[in-house]
Amino acid sequence: MIKKGLTSLAVFFLYLVSLLPFWLLYLIADFLYVVIYYVVGYRRKVVQVNLLNSFPEKTEAERAAIEKKYFHYLADLLVETIKAITLSEKEIMRRMFLVNEDLVPNYFKQNRNVIIAVGHYGNWEWAVLRTSFICPQHRRTIIYKPLQDKAADAMYIKVRSKFGVTMVPMKATLRKMIEFRKELSLTVFASDQTPIREEAHFFTQFLNQPTAVFLGIEKISTLFNSVVIFADIRRVKRGYYRCTFVPLVDEPKQAAEYEITRAHVQYLEKVIREEPPYWLWSHRRWKFKPDNI
Structure with missing residues (x-):
């Protein structure tokens, strides 16, 4: 109590x-x-x-x-x-400017599902909120890694979903995607989450070192033929950001193994190298190397 x-x-x-x-x-x-x-x-x-x-x-x-x-x-x-707890729709729209919002509706018109890869770069929380206002007539889903602190996790879920998106824990991704398969959907994945040691099955070069990467974006996009785009978030000035959707993979079923994963990892690295201070450097991203597995 x-x-x-x-x-x-x-x-x-x-x-x-x-x-x-x-x-x-x-x-x-x-x-x-x-x-x-x-x-x-x-x-x-x-x-x-x-x-x-x-x-x-x-x-x-x-x-x-x-x-x-x-x-x-x-x-x-x-x-x-x-x-973000009390930020209004008007303020989100004003402070997280979306350059090419029409990209997602155009894919929906082609009857294509869309996956957005977003890194822990810039204000990704505001970017997640901004996606809430894209095609509200369709399902918008955020895949997230639950926090260990239950109270903090509940608060994050409430804030992130306050404009109508569906929050799905990472481990329930496949089950929920199958459940939503008859709906057109926009799904947001964090592209730079760190797998636990037991789930580190794939490593790629990222920021000059072998890095364990989740394969969720690649697996889901291939299974459901979802277009993969990257949310390129740039800080304009204090409290203001610009987000550009960058198409990465239009035909995932035609992509070679790991091509989709390398595409979103490499694009995130490009963004970080251009403006390094805005990535989450205090995160212990490289907890282990391939020879530790």
Whole structure:
């Protein structure tokens, strides 16, 4: 009962914080940056190792600049994620500008299902919310990896699905896709989730190192003949983003084995290399190598 009470109190506190105006939230973010970077040093060693392995060609000073800018952005991302709790449709449409929204409806007109691959780059949470408004007459599904903290997981589900999308746990993907097979659907997958050791069956080069990758996008797109596109999210300025849908695979059944997986991984790497600070560098992405399996 005590834990449940504390959890409810924390959720209510986050709701109150989300009501604050953006200018005040970014002042809080500036303070958080100082705390997590200079005072706490949150996962700085993880970030430094990830950057060194990913960009060995860069100087130490260049990597240090990326690290610092990343942590400043991470603080912004934290308050923007909280703001998503109460962010309106109008604000989402204004702050996450979708360049070519007509791409998905055009595929639907061809009776084609669509898979969107999105990396943990830029504000992916706002991008997920933005997809809620694409063809609302059709099913829009978000494939997600449940959080270990049940209360936090429940809150994320509520926020992500508040505009009508269907949330599906990763392990239930195939079952749900079969259940929805008679409907035209738009399905969003995170393209850079880390498999657990027992499920790491495929490795590809990503940011200069062999990286375990889920094959879910490839398997589902091939099975249901779904077009695969990539959500290229770019930060325009503080609190504003531009998202462009980039077609990757039009005919998945004709693709060679692992071609689809390499396509979305390589495109994400391209985005990261162009603007490194906006990827989730504090994530322990490379927990193991092929020789550890």
